[in-house]
Amino acid sequence: MGSMSEERRSLRRFSVNDQILLEVLHSNGLRFLATLRNYSAKGVCVSLERPLSPGAPVSLRTDCLLMLGEVVWCQPIGDGYEAGIELEQMLDTNELRVLIAGMSS
Secondary structure (H helix, E strand, C coil): CCCHHHHHCCCCCEEEEEEEEEEECCCCCEEEEEEEEEECCCEEEEEECCCCCCCCEEEEECCCEEEEEEEEEEEEECCEEEEEEEEEEEEEHHHHHHHHHHHCC
């Protein structure tokens, strides 16, 4: 029998190993690099050097995406931490730039 978190997962997860910029939104803009380990349509798993508090709102940035979410869990792993983040919003930054440019003209 799988773990409870495995049983709750109904969406396919995709493994990656990409650097992202993570910002904790309620702590005066604390920003640091993290590694995106896997993702699904509703959440991501990241590896990082410092713990995150469950419930903390965060933003994650890649070259072309801005994702907003909430930390669901965080646990020590090796010499760092791993955290699960439930995604609430995903924005294509290229589309966002076009939208902002259109609003300012």
